[in-house]
Amino acid sequence: xxxxxYYYLIGxxxxxxxxxxxxxxxxxxxxxxxxxxxxxKDLSADSxxxxxxxxxxxxxxxxxxxxxxxxxVSDHASACAAAKxxxxxxxxxxxxxxxxxxxxxxxxxxxxxxxxxxEIISKCQKIVKYFKQSHQAGGELRSKITxxxxxxxxxxxxxxxxxxxxxxxxxxxxxxxxxxxxxxxFFCIIYYIxxxxxxxxxx
Numbered sequence: 765x766x767x768x769x770y771y772y773l774i775g776x777x778x779x780x781x782x783x784x785x786x787x788x789x790x791x792x793x794x795x796x797x798x799x800x801x802x803x804x805k806d807l808s809a810d811s812x813x814x815x816x817x818x819x820x821x822x823x824x825x826x827x828x829x830x831x832x833x834x835x836x837v838s839d840h841a842s843a844c845a846a847a848k849x850x851x852x853x854x855x856x857x858x859x860x861x862x863x864x865x866x867x868x869x870x871x872x873x874x875x876x877x878x879x880x881x882x883e884i885i886s887k888c889q890k891i892v893k894y895f896k897q898s899h900q901a902g903g904e905l906r907s908k909i910t911x912x913x914x915x916x917x918x919x920x921x922x923x924x925x926x927x928x929x930x931x932x933x934x935x936x937x938x939x940x941x942x943x944x945x946x947x948x949x950f951f952c953i954i955y956y957i958x959x960x961x962x963x964x965x966x967x
Contacts, residue, residue, distance in 0.1 A: 771795070771834035773861070774824060776844070778812070786812070790824045814846030821851050835859040839866040872926040885921055885929060888936045892918045908942045
């Protein structure tokens with residue numbers, strides 16, 4: 765529920781769904797940092813020009829009331845940036861604002877491309893892949909994860925999701941002691957089998 769005497773931000777962003785649809789979400793952000801989804805539109809049949817996106821924004825703004833908005837925010841894609849300028853020119857009190865999360869995304873992506881970061885992420889991914897593909901090792905690890913360990917199990921790095929670089933490396937550090945425990949248990953099992961094989965073949 766919006767409070768009439770507050771000023772809000774309107775944000776918008778687009779993505780492609782698994783079905784190939786071009787979807788756009790229009791959000792209203794409150795002063796206490798709450799995000800309210802106003803609508804999600806399937807714009808697959810339309811050309812996403814600056815004027816078209818500005819018209820979509822204007823529909824939301826006029827429905828809520830232009831006097832309630834102080835800024836419009838999005839990433840810096842050319843059509844989005846131009847759409848924000850059109851809205852700002854139409855409503856002089858609404859400022860066009862760049863999305864800081866998008867800039868952090870770009871910076872983080874560049875960092876992840878450095879040799880040092882790529883090597884760390886690659887090594888972490890090998891550990892994650894091993895425990896994901898090995899049913900026995902993965903089951904043993906999951907059985908050792910208790911409620912005392914916050915954050916759950918191993919996280920996979922996804923190139924298109926920059927926050928997963930942190931999630932992946934952090935999960936490795938968080939579960940470091942469990943890896944050692946699994947390794948020790950594994951060596952004990954191997955030793956147990958080895959001893960019994962020696963006994964069997966020496967009989």
